[in-house]
Amino acid sequence: MAKGAEAFRSIGEVAGMIGVAPHVLRYWETQFSALKPMKRPDGRRYYRPADVDLAAGICVLLRDEGLTIRGAVRQIAVDRGQAVRARGVALLERRLQPAGAETRPDRTPTWLARLTALADHLQRMSPADARWPAAQPTAFRLARAMLRLS
Structure with missing residues (x-):
């Protein structure tokens, strides 16, 4: 039990x-x-x-x-x-969570919302605003890839 x-x-x-x-x-x-x-x-x-x-x-x-x-x-x-x-x-x-069980919409992890906000921010950010301009495209690709997985 x-x-x-x-x-x-x-x-x-x-x-x-x-x-x-x-x-x-x-x-x-x-x-x-x-x-x-x-x-x-x-x-x-x-x-x-x-x-x-x-x-x-x-x-x-x-x-x-x-x-x-x-x-x-x-x-x-x-x-x-x-x-x-x-x-x-x-x-x-x-x-x-049982293997293969679908995630309920009301239990979507908060990281999805955070990644969406990050992707939006990176899209609006100009290269001059970035602390590390070379890292911006990598962070943007990572955020978008994570969003596609969800």
Whole structure:
């Protein structure tokens, strides 16, 4: 029987959900003060849904976006981790979505909107406005290619 969305999760379950080893989660607890699972008297950790979302968001920051731990700590401090939790929710939705399932329009990732805005901005930008003029065509092609994939 599957657990509900609001159920507490063990460290092994959370590690499996986000794709890291349990020892990585224990290390993150020492580095990120916002990540505080409940601990039973026997030492077992239980992650609340908000903790699971934050751990997944930390995974996105460190692995997908390439931030350092210090950079991720700063990112969490900006809004007490709300944006990081949102990234974590998106990661969990992608990981837990059945293979071959179609994405519902109301769950379209925010990166699609960001890429559209980037492509529009790059299209309006003149070469004199760009910091690195040589990178502009590459960024524009990348943004357009990503939009075609969605």
